[in-house]
Amino acid sequence: DAKTTQPPSMDCAEGRAANLPCNHSTISGNEYVYWYRQIHSQGPQYIIHGLKNNETNEMASLIITEDRKSSTLILPHATLRDTAVYYCIVRGYNTDKLIFGTGTRLQVFP
Amino acid sequence: DAGVIQSPRHEVTEMGQEVTLRCKPISGHDYLFWYRQTMMRGLELLIYFNNNVPIDDSGMPEDRFSAKMPNASFSTLKIQPSEPRDSAVYFCASSLKGGNVEAFFGQGTRLTVV
Numbered sequence: 001d002a003k004t005t006q007p008p009s010m011d012c013a014e015g016r017a018a019n020l021p022c023n024h025s026t027i028s029g030n031e032y033v034y035w036y037r038q039i040h041s042q043g044p045q046y047i048i049h050g051l052k053n054n055e056t057n058e059m060a061s062l063i064i065t066e067d068r069k070s071s072t073l074i075l076p077h078a079t080l081r082d083t084a085v086y087y088c089i090v091r092g093y094n095t096d097k098l099i100f101g102t103g104t105r106l107q108v109f110p
Numbered sequence: 111d112a113g114v115i116q117s118p119r120h121e122v123t124e125m126g127q128e129v130t131l132r133c134k135p136i137s138g139h140d141y142l143f144w145y146r147q148t149m150m151r152g153l154e155l156l157i158y159f160n161n162n163v164p165i166d167d168s169g170m171p172e173d174r175f176s177a178k179m180p181n182a183s184f185s186t187l188k189i190q191p192s193e194p195r196d197s198a199v200y201f202c203a204s205s206l207k208g209g210n211v212e213a214f215f216g217q218g219t220r221l222t223v224v
Contacts, residue, residue, distance in 0.1 A: 046213065096166075
């Protein structure tokens, strides 16, 4: 699976949009982009995933560039409870394993 | 469904003792994964099962670690003998199938070996 690069940390004001970038320049055609987050002391939680089209669900939006070499997770109105480590993962369609990198630590402040 | 259930939530044991961590996956899920998380190494995949069969154990650190899945509703991760460097949070996760679906994680077992 392709490697991902994320900034180690980011800050966001409560109520503002949090935009978390991820670089995956070596992604191949059948690999999906997944996002998980881990709130302190809890197990990781699935957020969203996509192949090439932008995706939106009740938690977030995922914007994937046309060349698919990078993506952005958007939390439209960040709350204090969104403070967590966010992991961007590239995973092949037929790949069973989910391999986590170091993620981005998002701090939402009042 | 109550989600993935792990027990115990916390375990403190002395070096050299055997430790057994338990996991009950979500009913109907085909895949079960064991992860270990430390500050130094982050989240590491140790082993995963498909339909109760171990598929990839390349992440198991050494022979002191073993994992079993005797049936679809139960898995164990055993460390024998335990060492202080095994101190970590161990997570179990399950999913319907390996690709293109989300994995659901348990709350983890915090293991401290003294």
